[in-house]
Amino acid sequence: MKAKTKYLISIIGPTAIGKTSLSIKLAEHFNTEIISADSRQFFKEMQIGTAAPTIKELAAANHHFIHHKSIHDEYNVGSYERDAIDKLDSLFNMHNVVIMVGGSGLYVDAVIKGLDDFPDVSPNIREHLTKQLKNEGLESLQKQLKDLDQTSYNTIAIDNPHRIIRALEICVGTGKPYSSFLNQPKKQRNFETITIGLFAERELIYDRINKRVDIMVNEGLLDEVKSLIPHKNLNALNTVGYKEIFKYFDGEWSLDFAISEIKKNTRRFAKRQLTWFKKSEGAHWFDYLAETKQIIETIKEKLKDDKSK
Incomplete structure (x- = not known):
């Protein structure tokens, strides 16, 4: 008897578009679990500034790869690919469908396609570039x-x-x-992927980003960043929402300017996300206000189509 096909539902889109909310609704509908592909949300010390799921959201469905690492840990996309595939193998023993959500395009692609192979280069080049970063x-x-x-x-x-x-x-x-x-032939995976993308007009996305940053500040972003000052040179903390507030605490920027820079840099990040995700082959795109029922019907149709082949 042929084994049942397993499906990974990958939810993509720019930051602040509503991916987390949709992922939970889909997980509840399909009675399944969620793996995160948001590289900033891996670190347990970074909660407010990464817009990680709330305690209530985490309780609504089982999540994996949220706050499972420390900023002091060495963790990269290669490590994540290995861990995510191992976790999916385990989850697919219990579920025919698993949800993946996150805005880190490289990490999403690592799970779906596998990482691209690169030629070996001299370590002296990296040393030179690291010095260049420090000096220039x-x-x-x-x-x-x-x-x-x-x-x-x-x-x-x-x-x-x-x-x-x-x-x-x-x-x-x-x-x-x-x-x-990049974009070398895909690795063979033992699951099929259904990609669901969320979009909105650019100005609307930018407005949502600006409001989200204001909410982060109100929820205690400054206290979170202040507690991390002793570790500010770590790579994990050299990211939007943290590096700008470090400059405020260092006396380089005013608070208002630091917050405006977070908004600006997050908008730039969203633009790059859209550029990356537009390349997703076969993605089903929905307006961010689309009813979840409509998205579920599209997924079910896809599941039905695949079973009839």
């Missing part, structure tokens, strides 16, 4: 990446030094753009 600042690396690989500059998180250095060491070490090594 992040903007120097951003400009270099823009010159060498415009595609990567437009799509990766350019405020993340780790990501920029990774892309640049491939560009410099191979003489080819980092992006040219």
